[in-house]
Amino acid sequence: MSNKAEIFSNKMCDILNYGALNLAMGIGYEAGLFEVLANMDTPSSCSVIAEEGGVSERYLREWLGVMVCGGIVEIHTDAQGQELFELPEEYVSFLCRSGGNSNLGVYTQEIPLLTDCAREGVLEGVKSGAGIPYERYPRFYSFMEQLADAKHRDVLVQTFLPSVLGGEIVRRMKKGISVCDIGCAEGVALEVMAQVFPASQFTGIDISEDSLNNGRNRVAQLGLKNITFQLQDAAGGDIDSVRFDYITAFDSIHDQTRPFEALCNIHKMLKPGGVFSMIDIKASSSVGENMDHPMGAFLYTVSLMHCMPVGLVDGGTGLGMMWGREKAVSMCREAGFSRVEVNDIPEDGFNSHYLCFK
Structure with a gap:
């Protein structure tokens, strides 16, 4: 594969990933999931986030998978090996209604x-x-x-x-x-x-x-x-x-x-x-x-x-x-x-x- 072809192949992967990420982010924005994550005081489990947001834990887990792989939500592991999720504070104004003119999530x-x-x-x-x-x-x-x-x-x-x-x-x-x-x-x-x-x-x-x-x-x-x-x-x-x-x-x-x-x-x-x-x-x-x-x-x-x-x-x-x-x-x-x-x-x-x- 030529260098130009390889670069374009990688670009196509980016396009498919970012297109999918945009779709999932739009769903999360409309469902208020970014606001829920922004209001969590500490990295939290999927079940805790789902309860806080009043949403389906199974749907939320799949959505969080998109956000983690897309670099939007960070993932941590506690002492018991449980996965915890966190929206970085620096991202909140870009993803939540509270961000005003900075809000691109909308x-x-x-x-x-x-x-x-x-x-x-x-x-x-x-x-x-x-x-x-x-x-x-x-x-x-x-x-x-x-x-x-x-x-x-x-x-x-x-x-x-x-x-x-x-x-x-x-x-x-x-x-x-x-x-x-x-x-x-x-x-x-x-x-x-x-x-x-x-x-x-x-x-x-x-x-x-x-x-x-x-x-x-x-x-x-x-x-x-x-x-x-x-x-x-x-x-x-x-x-x-x-x-x-x-x-x-x-x-x-x-x-x-x-x-x-x-x-x-x-x-x-x-x-x-x-x-x-x-x-x-x-x-x-x-x-x-x-x-x-x-x-x-x-x-x-x-x-x-x-x-x-x-x-x-x-x-x-x-x-x-x-x-x-x-x-x-x-x-x-x-x-x-x-x-x-x-x-x-x-x-x-x-x-x-x-x-x-x-």
């Missing part, structure tokens, strides 16, 4: 969920080129909304908005402006902003009537009077009479079937002097330039399984998650924005902030 659920939702559709699409409708992804969207909601509550007002225009957007929102969120889902970002900036008016636009109704119900329960929701495709509809001072789109433009038309409409929806914040994946438009991206293979897989196929529905563009900085800037400028700035986002290594001016 993402181990993403590929298994997408496999459940879309594997057959992607296999069909590879041959036909057809897209996959949103309706095929209910569990994935529920997961992603929970993820986005938690992030909005943690960082939107505290970290992100103060970074926009050096805090100027916060000053404007305190005085009172009109704000729109594109692809708002159930409107958690709007809810967070509306509570902090009662003098401003907020509108959410989405194509899911169920999500909008859930948002309307929650806003009514909270007694917020400065939020409205609108069922509309960002790329279509009569929007000439609508004018906003500030528009946001959190990782929603690359999923559009007609992203360029959506950007053109967003430009129309802004008042002269208005600002558009497009938050999207930090990447290059060149596959070769993304080879050193620390999460490149993961992000391209998410795009393959979701972002690209939903963007292909009804003859759509199929832009994909990894459309990248160069294409994003070019499309925004072509859509009419006079200036496009690309900024890093505090405490967010995944996304870039495309700040677009009218």
Whole structure:
């Protein structure tokens, strides 16, 4: 066997091991097993951990086998020869909900969920080129909304908005402006902003009537009077009479079937002097330039399984998650924005902030 073949053979073993490890970690995360391990004061036996977590000891033992062989959980042996298991303290913030922005364990659920939702559709699409409708992804969207909601509550007002225009957007929102969120889902970002900036008016636009109704119900329960929701495709509809001072789109433009038309409409929806914040994946438009991206293979897989196929529905563009900085800037400028700035986002290594001016 040549040296190159041997290296690739070893790489294939790594791929099979890490793919299996991701699946098992996703199951453990959803079942709360990492939290149980994190709460154990000392290395503990499988039976003690199972009792603490209220789970099946037999299932737990097999899962711990994956975690030990995968280098996630450490194993010890007591004086009687009994195996004891421990999650290193240094790993806890990366694997548990308490880790906040450091928590990467939550993402181990993403590929298994997408496999459940879309594997057959992607296999069909590879041959036909057809897209996959949103309706095929209910569990994935529920997961992603929970993820986005938690992030909005943690960082939107505290970290992100103060970074926009050096805090100027916060000053404007305190005085009172009109704000729109594109692809708002159930409107958690709007809810967070509306509570902090009662003098401003907020509108959410989405194509899911169920999500909008859930948002309307929650806003009514909270007694917020400065939020409205609108069922509309960002790329279509009569929007000439609508004018906003500030528009946001959190990782929603690359999923559009007609992203360029959506950007053109967003430009129309802004008042002269208005600002558009497009938050999207930090990447290059060149596959070769993304080879050193620390999460490149993961992000391209998410795009393959979701972002690209939903963007292909009804003859759509199929832009994909990894459309990248160069294409994003070019499309925004072509859509009419006079200036496009690309900024890093505090405490967010995944996304870039495309700040677009009218």
